[in-house]
Amino acid sequence: MAERLPIAAPPGDASDAARLRFRDPQRARALAGRLRELADRRSHDPVSLMHVCGSHEQAIARFGLRGLFPPSLRVIMGPGCPVCVTDVPEVDEAVALARQGIPIATYGDMLRVPGSAQSLADARAEGATVHVVYGVDAAVALARETQGDLVFFASGFETTAVATAAALLAGPPANFSVLSAHKYIPPVMEIVAEMPDTRIEGFLAAGHAATITGWGVFERFVLRHRLPVVVAGFEPLDILAGLVQLLELVLEGRPRVVNAFPRCVTREGNARAQETLWRVFRPMGGQWRGIAHVPSGNLRLREEWAGFDARRRFEIDASELRDRAPAGLAAACRCGDIMAGLASPADCRLFGRECLPASPVGACMVSSEGTCRIQHEYQGHPRWEAAP
Numbered sequence: 001m002a003e004r005l006p007i008a009a010p011p012g013d014a015s016d017a018a019r020l021r022f023r024d025p026q027r028a029r030a031l032a033g034r035l036r037e038l039a040d041r042r043s044h045d046p047v048s049l050m051h052v053c054g055s056h057e058q059a060i061a062r063f064g065l066r067g068l069f070p071p072s073l074r075v076i077m078g079p080g081c082p083v084c085v086t087d088v089p090e091v092d093e094a095v096a097l098a099r100q101g102i103p104i105a106t107y108g109d110m111l112r113v114p115g116s117a118q119s120l121a122d123a124r125a126e127g128a129t130v131h132v133v134y135g136v137d138a139a140v141a142l143a144r145e146t147q148g149d150l151v152f153f154a155s156g157f158e159t160t161a162v163a164t165a166a167a168l169l170a171g172p173p174a175n176f177s178v179l180s181a182h183k184y185i186p187p188v189m190e191i192v193a194e195m196p197d198t199r200i201e202g203f204l205a206a207g208h209a210a211t212i213t214g215w216g217v218f219e220r221f222v223l224r225h226r227l228p229v230v231v232a233g234f235e236p237l238d239i240l241a242g243l244v245q246l247l248e249l250v251l252e253g254r255p256r257v258v259n260a261f262p263r264c265v266t267r268e269g270n271a272r273a274q275e276t277l278w279r280v281f282r283p284m285g286g287q288w289r290g291i292a293h294v295p296s297g298n299l300r301l302r303e304e305w306a307g308f309d310a311r312r313r314f315e316i317d318a319s320e321l322r323d324r325a326p327a328g329l330a331a332a333c334r335c336g337d338i339m340a341g342l343a344s345p346a347d348c349r350l351f352g353r354e355c356l357p358a359s360p361v362g363a364c365m366v367s368s369e370g371t372c373r374i375q376h377e378y379q380g381h382p383r384w385e386a387a388p
């Protein structure tokens with residue numbers, strides 16, 4: 001089922017020259033021309049394709065690829081930003097722990113994600129201890145340096161969850177625990193595909209996640225929903241070539257999985273990483289912010305890891321935060337509709353007005369991988385002057 005792209009570099013060739021081959025303007029123009037030619041074959045509604053990865057959206061924005069897409073093609077960012085889909089009660093748990101005096105370590109993007117009444121940044125401003133770390137290893141190192149408890153508020157998809165799992169398997173100190181908000185991408189594609197108003201005709205899947213899961217993980221989805229999936233990398237030519245292949249499959253009515261990132265992704269994926277992931281985590285149903293309950297979409301620690309599970313180690317009472325939730329702007333946030341492909345940031349009346357990167361109302365404006373944040377940064381709105 002997998003197909004090779006003509007632009008593929010020799011395996012292991014990581015030189016600048018090889019990287020630049022994936023940014024060749026001439027090839028990009030040729031692929032953009034092919035996209036236009038294909039999309040224009042559609043005489044009625046535009047073709048709607050969805051990618052589920054903030055890194056894809058960042059690359060599309062950074063390299064100005066959207067300007068190459070023809071009007072008859074809509075490329076929509078789905079629920080591909082892990083910070084954006086971290087649900088309000090999950091943020092509340094972290095804030096409640098911080099307010100109870102338990103030091104928290106988390107990624108910088110998670111700091112300003114709004115909970116019911118507060119973000120972790122708000123809690124920190126009121127005296128709670130919240131550390132920003134670049135990875136789980138730094139959180140473990142912090143725990144080793146201290147006597148008291150340290151909770152790592154862990155977010156991210158399966159790529160990041162593997163790192164959290166590896167840290168637990170490596171034997172962290174006893175004062176370390178994990179509050180998992182990790183999510184698993186394949187099940188949410190099912191949810192989007194089943195939404196009654198969806199017009200998505202094919203999915204561009206994230207190459208980095210597929211290096212772990214393998215592209216074979218999408219075969220069941222394709223069989224079930226009769227929608228094609230193309231796994232793509234993150235260089236401009238990777239994305240353009242992936243979209244060309246996806247558009248061809250849509251127009252030819254051939255639902256199948258194509259691996260357009262063969263220099264990194266195999267059908268089976270990384271068996272060792274999968275074993276690491278599933279030894280520590282189990283999938284369970286949970287709410288993704290603004291989208292829906294996603295069966296098997298949340299990754300939670302297995303019973304064997306209860307001693308490192310902050311939810312079982314501490315009494316977390318977030319009721320006070322829920323009671324204090326202010327009515328107001330947040331109700332107008334359309335993050336969920338945007339991530340489901342049913343609206344765009346421009347459809348939100350707060351976009352670029354009350355909701356800005358410096359004062360986000362919704363999670364999609366917080367993360368550098370959020371649709372609203374990316375569109376605000378790259379599409380003609382004044383650049384954010386404050387430090388990220």
Ligand code: SF4
Binds near residue numbers: 351364
């Ligand atoms: Fe939500 Fe802000 Fe985006 Fe509107 S602009 S959908 S309030 S994050």
